[in-house]
Amino acid sequence: MDYLPVFLRLDGHPVVVVGGGTVALRKAAWLRRAGARVTVVAPGVHAQLAQQAARGELRQIAEEFTPEHLAGAVAVVAATADRATNASVAASARARGVPVNVVDDAELSTFIFPAIVDRSPLVVAVSSGGHAPVLARRVREQIEALLPGRLGALARFMGARRSSVQRALGAFARRGFWERVVSGPVATQVLRGDAAQAERALGRELLAARLTAPAEGAGARRGEVYLIGAGPGDPDLLTLRALQLLQRADVILYDRLVSEAVLELARRDAERIFVGKESGGEDPQRRIHELLLRLAREGKRVARLKGGDPLVFGRGGEEIEVLAKHGIPCTVVPGITAALGAAAAAELPLTHRGLASSVTLIAGRLSDGALPDWRFLANPQHTVVVYMGVAQLPDIVARLEAAGAAAGHPAAIIERATLPGQRILRGTLSNIVALAQAHRIEPPSILILGDVAAFAATEAGAAPLPRAGAPGVPA
Structure with a gap:
């Protein structure tokens, strides 16, 4: 990655925008939506910026830029049509250790503005690192079409109830509970705009979770195992079901035939355990069986990720037998065999x-x-x-x-x-x-x-x- 994606909390913090044209107007609008206290530095500004300054929504300094204008700023945007001025802003910001974005000039910038899908508090940012802004916007448009307009309402609904759910359910039960919330009738009612029905559906879901969840540390809970075919290597050839289960799994057991690109599609916080072998090496199958049983008995969702298809020269049949013998639930997901x-x-x-x-x-x-x-x-x-x-x-x-x-x-x-x-x-x-x-x-x-x-x-x-x-x- 050329840039580390991060989200800045700007609420109440000063940000300087140098420039007063239409680009500065757009940047100031995004900064104000994030709660920043915006100061625009430019001898002349767009009419809308002038109106916003008159209403007290931002501050305007009608002067040519000087380094002193950056005093106290937590971020700076250079949005002038003059590269020399933009370079001066960038140099001054770097000297103060202040992040700076120079519009359409990645070389002078230390941060960039991504294409944004705003379903606040859920926000999706898409960036090409300055290489292809049009492509980033195209991807953003595709994501916009996929995400319901009321998705932010669902995020707020869940956030408002996190504390009560945390008190009611143990750590192991909570993740499954929230997964059922976002994929079941609770989410459907929130997205439909029926808060009362959503609240009743949440109550039923929470009651069911409390009645079925084992006590923490009781040792009675059982996890499950997914035998997933990773296909021949290209991540685009992974099945939709495989992707869904990789996002759900707590632990990934993988071998050398699984490409790094496929592994990158798993949950970021999932534990990865390499269980492969090289030709002629010691057969690790017994260790794999032991790992599958131990991890599932700990209540974890285990993805056994295999190159190709798990049941074609993948020894998946042996693993199914072991899991069935010990009563561990198992789901087999076919893959494109080599x-x-x-x-x-x-x-x-x-x-x-x-x-x-x-x-x-x-x-x-x-x-x-x-x-x-x-x-x-x-x-x-x-x-x-x-x-x-x-x-x-x-x-x-x-x-x-x-x-x-x-x-x-x-x-x-x-x-x-x-x-x-x-x-x-x-x-x-x-x-x-x-x-x-x-x-x-x-x-x-x-x-x-x-x-x-x-x-x-x-x-x-x-x-x-x-x-x-x-x-x-x-x-």
């Missing part, structure tokens, strides 16, 4: 008329106790997607060739699918190992085998991909 994410990223259909009508997903960590039918997988008209197969790539190719696959059998590797730095290699069984080594392909990577791996949407203007026997081409 096979689908990688295929979409590379624009390779896993099934396609004339190329393939079936798909098999296999784990690349081969063991003699669970070997697939390689003769079946060697059919180029059957798509095979291999997870975790980079390290075993030479062995996989050798087994396919031994089962009758041709040297020209198409193959594709998608590394870091959907993430920045994504790479796609296309080739055949004859050269895919050499290609992967030459380009230093690393996990997470997906291997796609079969005729679909040589698919090219030529009708859409894409260049044809190499067919059987052609040399591999990095993309």
Whole structure:
């Protein structure tokens, strides 16, 4: 971040605006809405500013700017059309340690005005850090359209009752209570403008919470676990349900396949615990089971966040069994599995008329106790997607060739699918190992085998991909 988003309490504090035009008029209006005591410094001012000064709503000093005008100010805005004057204001403010905003000049500013959605006391601020003000305003407009006009009334309604709810409910019960308030009939009645019905609905909700909440420290409360598929990495591919539960969870257990961008969507105050492992490392699954049980027994809402889908090579089934055995409620949220994410990223259909009508997903960590039918997988008209197969790539190719696959059998590797730095290699069984080594392909990577791996949407203007026997081409 270029700027730390903060909200300043300006009520009753002096703020200086240097300049008297329409921009100064707008800035002064926002400052006055926040309760600041505004002084406008300019030889001449906009008619509305003059009227406000005459009514005593702000103070005007009809002079050219001097550093002495900043005495006692907690913030300064430079809004003149003269950059030299603005630079003088900025230098004087910095010398006094006073935050300064120079309109449309991020270089001279130490703070900026964001685009604001005002549902006081709920306020949303949007900023591009000065890079794209029009974009920030566009985002603000979209948020404006989403937030009900009476949302501020709901915030005031809740704020007025915080103390009584705090006395009635313990800390554990309060969060769930307020979540039901904002998503249930209480909020509906407030937003409708029916305060009496809202008060009655709140009373019913509070009574229910008091009757069902266990005593603090009684040990009887149980949390719950969410097994959430984080998808292939791009946070935009996360499901809406996954986002909702990430915002609710108290603790996040995640592995190395979960991108930082996805983690950033979780509650800011949620505890994060890394439970992943590297290839060849000690299996941490027993520790994960112990953590899930302990944290849920402490009454916490635990998000077990897994790359891809939790039930596709994610050992989610084992965790469901453990939780069910101990009576812990569990919610499973599907995610876009790596096979689908990688295929979409590379624009390779896993099934396609004339190329393939079936798909098999296999784990690349081969063991003699669970070997697939390689003769079946060697059919180029059957798509095979291999997870975790980079390290075993030479062995996989050798087994396919031994089962009758041709040297020209198409193959594709998608590394870091959907993430920045994504790479796609296309080739055949004859050269895919050499290609992967030459380009230093690393996990997470997906291997796609079969005729679909040589698919090219030529009708859409894409260049044809190499067919059987052609040399591999990095993309």
